[in-house]
Amino acid sequence: MDFHKPDGCGHPSSIDSVQPDFRKEVIRMMTLTADRLAALGATVNSVNLGSHQLPDGQDLPLPPVILGELGKDPQNPTVCFYGHVDVQPAKKEDGWKTDPYTLTEINGNLYGRGATDNKGPVLAWINAVETFRALKLVVNFKFVIEGMEEAGSLGLEKLLEEENQCFFSDVDYIVISDNLWLSNKKPALTYGSRGNACFSVEVECGDKDLHSGTFGGIIHEPMTDLIALLDSLVDPTGRIQIPGIYDSVTALTEEERKLYESIEFDLEEHKNNSGVKKFLYGTKEEILLHLWRYPSLSIHGIEGAFHEPGIKTVIPAKVIGKFSIRQVPHMDLLVVKRQVVEHLEGVFSKRNSPNKLKVSMPLGAKPWLADINDPLFKAARRAIKTVFGEDPDFIRDGSTVPVARMFQTITQKSVMMFPIGAADDGEHSQNEKISRHNYIEGTKVFAAFFLEISKLHRHLHKTSNMETNN
C-alpha cells in the first residue's frame, strides 16, 4: 500500500515506482499470480489496459489486471479480494541487511521487498483459499490483482467502472489487505480514511516580477495578500477557521469513544517517529480522533515565490499558495470547496487589493467510511478472536486510501481493510519484513474469516428469505 505517496495528487513522474526497466518484472509477477490462481481452479482473465505515456514521451504497456473467479454458487457469499504484486524500488546498497529480492528468514522475520506490501498478504489469501477449498467450498471467490498500485493504480478505476455491472454484479463483499496494524502485537480492522481536498490560491498583480527597490512601498504585493489569506485558515491550536467547515462533522458517539479507548497505540513512539517535540493533544484518544475523524488543514507551500537558499529581493508578480484539507465523512467536497472560496474571497475583499484572486480545488479525494456492524466486519472480528484470542482494534487511516474509496464509490459494496502485517513491518523502507507468525496466523485468520462470513451470510440469507416468506 502506498501510504506515503501524495494520495494520487502528485505528478506521475515523481512517483518512484514508475521504473520502465522493471516493467517486465512486474509483468512476470502478474503471470506467476495468474498461474497460481489457475492452479486453484480459478477462471483467470488478464485484462489488457493498454499503455501509458512516460514524462519523456515514451509509450509503455501497462501490466494487465487479473480478474479471477472461483465458485459461482448463488447460495454462497461472493468475497472479492484486492491485492497488488508490484513493489516499491529496493537496492541492497540502500541499507538492506539481505538481498531485497530473496526472501530471507532471520529470527522469525521474513525479510524482502513486498514481504508485507503486498505480496505476503496476497499469498496468504491464496493459501487460505486453497486450504478452505480443500475442506468444503461455501464461499465464492473473486480476485482483482494489479501491478501498478505503487504508481497510482493507473487504469484501475476505468476497469472497475467498466466491470461494475459485469464482474462485480454478484460480489457481496470486498476485502483489501494492503495496510498494517496500528501496533506490533494487536490485530486490527480498518474501517475508514480521511479524504483530501487540495486547494490552490493564486494572487496576481501583473505579468512580471518587480524589483523591491523600484516598487516596494507603492504596490499591493501579491505575497502580502497571499500570506494574509493563508494565515486566515487555521489557528495555533490547529482548528480550521473557515466558517461552517465543521458543520457536517458528526458528533462522537459513545460507541465510537469506546472503540478509541481500547485501541493499542504507542503515543510516545508515534511522537518519536515524527521527530516533533510536542503534539497538539496529550492523550491517545485525542490524537487518534484528530487524525482519523476530525478534519485537518495543512499549508504545503507557495509556487512562484523565491524558494532557493540565499536572498533575492524580488516582488513576485504571481504567487500560488497550496493547502489541503483532510476532510472526514459527511463533509461534502462541493460544500467544502464553496466554504473555502467564500471565506478566502471574504478575507481578500477586506484588503481592498487591486490584485487578481483565483481559488481552485485541483483535486478532491473523498473520505471512506465503512459500517463496522456490517457482516464483513463481524465475520473478520470473530475470525480474529478465534485465531488471535482477542478482539481487533477498529482503526482508521488519517490519509486517503484511494483503492478502498475507489472500490466503495464505484461498486457500492461493503469494503473492509483486513491487515495481517504489524506496525513495524517497514513497508516502503529498507528491510521490509513480515513476521513468520503474522504470515501464518494471517493465513489462518483469512481461512477462519471465510468460515465466519459463510455462516453469517447463510444466516442473513435465511432471515431475509423468512422475511420474504412472511
Place this chain on the structure above:
Amino acid sequence: MDFHKPDGCGHPSSIDSVQPDFRKEVIRMMTLTADRLAALGATVNSVNLGSHQLPDGQDLPLPPVILGELGKDPQNPTVCFYGHVDVQPAKKEDGWKTDPYTLTEINGNLYGRGATDNKGPVLAWINAVETFRALKLVVNFKFVIEGMEEAGSLGLEKLLEEENQCFFSDVDYIVISDNLWLSNKKPALTYGSRGNACFSVEVECGDKDLHSGTFGGIIHEPMTDLIALLDSLVDPTGRIQIPGIYDSVTALTEEERKLYESIEFDLEEHKNNSGVKKFLYGTKEEILLHLWRYPSLSIHGIEGAFHEPGIKTVIPAKVIGKFSIRQVPHMDLLVVKRQVVEHLEGVFSKRNSPNKLKVSMPLGAKPWLADINDPLFKAARRAIKTVFGEDPDFIRDGSTVPVARMFQTITQKSVMMFPIGAADDGEHSQNEKISRHNYIEGTKVFAAFFLEISKLHRHLHKTSNMETNN
C-alpha cells in the same frame, strides 16, 4: 549601473555578467580607457586585484581597477570620477535592431550596449576634462574606472579601503554618473538611496518532512507558524507593523516637500511599466516619498516548502521565510534588526508553539543620503541651469546604490550621482541607447560643472582663509 541585480544579496553565480569568455574583452576595454586617460596627460595606475573563483571552482583573473590622476595643485578642488566600462551581456538575437557592439545612430539616438550604462557617460566625462583642460586647468581630476560593476564590483571595496589614506586623501568631491534621469527630458541629480535589510525567519519542528495524512491535525505545523509570523509584518496599506520601526524616520521638511512637487515623473508610465493595475497612492508626491524616503517591507518567498507546480501533501519540517526592509537614512541597521527579532519572537511566543524559531539578518546594506546644499550639488545645479536652461530634479533611488554608499562610507567625502542619460535609455535592455543630444549636452554640463565647482571651491577656500585670518 546595475539597478536590477539584487543589491549584492544574490549568489554571484546568478549574475549574468560574470561571463568568463568575455573577460578578455573587459580587460581590452580597461587598457583602452587607461590609454585614453594617459593621452590626457593623466598618471595611470592599473591596480591588479588578483583573481576570483567561479562557481565551477575555476580561478579567473579580475580586471584591474584604473586609478588615474590629473593635476595636483593644492589650490584647486580635486574631483574624483567613478565609472565602469564593463557591460551587461547582449546578443543581436535577443531583439536588438542593430549590432549591440557597433555604435549605430538612428534618428538622433546612439544605440549600443553600454551607450548609457556606463561607457557613454565615462567618455563624456573624459571629453569634458579634455576640453576643460585645453582652456585653463583649475580643477584636479582623479579617476576610478572599474570593469566588474555588473558583476557586483568584486574587489572594489577592499581597494577603496586600502587607498582611503592614499589616493583618496586629497579628494574633495566624488561624482558618479551611472544612473538615469527620472524623466526623458528633465535633468536630475541623485542624492540618496534606500538600504536593504534582508531577513530570514526559520521555523522547525524536526528533521524530516511529515505526511499530512499521518500527522495533519496533531502537530504544530511550522508552515502555519511561519505564515502567521510573516502575516504580522505589514498591513494591507503597506504600513510596516513592527513596533518602533518608523521611530528614526525623519519628518518631511517643507524644503523636501517642495523638491518633490517640482519633480517631473510620469506616474501613469511607471504604473504601465510595473504591469500593476493600481498603486497604493494616487499622487506623484506620495509615490516618490514612499519609494525614496519611507521604508518598505517585501516578502520574497519561503525556502523548504513545496514550491513546484502540482500538489504535494507534505508538512515541511523546516521552512525559512525571506523578507527585506528597504530602510531609509537614520534607521540604524542594528536597531532595525533588534526590532524585527523582538517583534517576531513576541508573535511566536503567543502561539505556544513547541517549534524552534530562528531569526537572522544575513545582509544589511545601508542607505545613502547626500546633502543637496553641499557645494558639489550647488555646482552641478548651476551647470545644469546654464546648459539645459532649467533647474534639475533632485531625486533619490528606492533601491540600494552599492557604489555610492561604498564611496561615501569608506571615504567620508561628498558623493553625488550626476546622470546624463534619459529615463528611456533602456540600460540592461535590448536596444540600449543614449541620445546624441544627451551625450553632447551631458559633456557640456560636465565641463560647466568643473567651472562651477572651481568657482565655488575657490570662494569657500577664500572664505575659510578669511575666517582663519580673523
